[in-house]
Amino acid sequence: MKLATWNVNSLAVRLPQVLDWLVANPVDVLVLQETKLIDDKFPRAEIEAAGYRVQWHGQKTYNGVALLSRSEATDIVKNIPGHDDPQARVITGTVEGVRVVGGYMPNGQAPGTDKFEYKMQWFRALRDWLREEIALHPRLVLMGDFNVAPEDRDVHDPEAWRGQILCTDEERGQFRNLIGLGLHDAFRLFEQPQKSWSWWDYRNLAFRRNQGLRIDHILVSNALRDAVSACTIDKLPRKNERPSDHAPVVATLEIDR
DNA sequence: ATGTCACCTGGTAGGTGA
Numbered sequence: 001m002k003l004a005t006w007n008v009n010s011l012a013v014r015l016p017q018v019l020d021w022l023v024a025n026p027v028d029v030l031v032l033q034e035t036k037l038i039d040d041k042f043p044r045a046e047i048e049a050a051g052y053r054v055q056w057h058g059q060k061t062y063n064g065v066a067l068l069s070r071s072e073a074t075d076i077v078k079n080i081p082g083h084d085d086p087q088a089r090v091i092t093g094t095v096e097g098v099r100v101v102g103g104y105m106p107n108g109q110a111p112g113t114d115k116f117e118y119k120m121q122w123f124r125a126l127r128d129w130l131r132e133e134i135a136l137h138p139r140l141v142l143m144g145d146f147n148v149a150p151e152d153r154d155v156h157d158p159e160a161w162r163g164q165i166l167c168t169d170e171e172r173g174q175f176r177n178l179i180g181l182g183l184h185d186a187f188r189l190f191e192q193p194q195k196s197w198s199w200w201d202y203r204n205l206a207f208r209r210n211q212g213l214r215i216d217h218i219l220v221s222n223a224l225r226d227a228v229s230a231c232t233i234d235k236l237p238r239k240n241e242r243p244s245d246h247a248p249v250v251a252t253l254e255i256d257r
Numbered sequence: 258a259t260g261t262c263a264c265c266t267g268g269t270a271g272g273t274g275a
Contacts, residue, residue, distance in 0.1 A: 009262075009263070009275080010262090010263055010264080012263090012264095013262090013263075034263095034275085036263075036264070060264095060265090061263090061264055061265065061273090061274090062264085062273095062274070062275095107274075107275060109274080109275085115274095147275095201260095201261080201275090202260095202261035202262050202275090203258090203259090203260050203261050203262090204258085204260060204261090205260085206261095242262090244262095245261085245262075245275080
């Protein structure tokens with residue numbers, strides 16, 4: 001079973017690239033972030049024509065998430081139960097016995113801002129809910145744009161980024177709190193190339209200079225850890241003519257289907 | 258280099274968010 005996450009930065013713009021990518025990478029599950037579409041505008045027909053079932057949770061202008069799967073996803077949940085939030089950031093469903101949580105975690109803007117405090121509250125709510133969700137569904141995958149670079153090795157220039165948004169101790173603490181629930185960063189279960197990033201700013205020729213951060217992650221629960229046989233970042237779509245600023249991350253799980 | 262991209266409002270640009 002292959003699962004992937006991709007922040008597409010507007011599905012209206014990136015839909016052709018998503019469909020092309022799925023032809024070349026026929027994963028079983030793909031979660032998308034920053035669809036930036038109200039639900040009425042979601043391109044359901046195009047995605048179904050490509051051979052995928054799809055669930056989505058959107059809003060006007062910002063955020064928005066989707067869950068694409070070869071086989072039907074059941075028990076769909078949108079956002080974090082019990083956490084009142086006008087922003088569309090989470091979609092969850094069960095696919096072939098795996099509980100898949102796709103998330104677009106808040107960016108947080110800068111430490112000390114209201115948006116940063118919202119990010120902290122949001123991560124606390126996510127952790128509290130996931131603790132219960134993992135108990136109910138031991139085979140669980142949490143993946144998406146976490147907007148956190150967990151360690152210095154996930155940052156092209158750790159000294160320049162120290163204390164900056166995506167790299168603060170508080171954000172890294174929130175990431176570790178999730179790991180503390182019994183989740184594992186699939187990417188770090190394997191030896192990886194140095195300077196592996198999943199996001200490069202559109203500015204400053206950052207991609208050409210490989211100045212990026214690893215902020216898109218696939219976390220697997222204890223029950224799935226030994227099933228993970230690979231996890232890679234696919235930089236190819238970042239080389240497209242009109243790319244998202246994020247690259248897809250893909251994990252392979254050796255489980256019965 | 259405050260350097261790009263996407264979206265909005267409300268227009269033939271400016272603001273917001275990332």
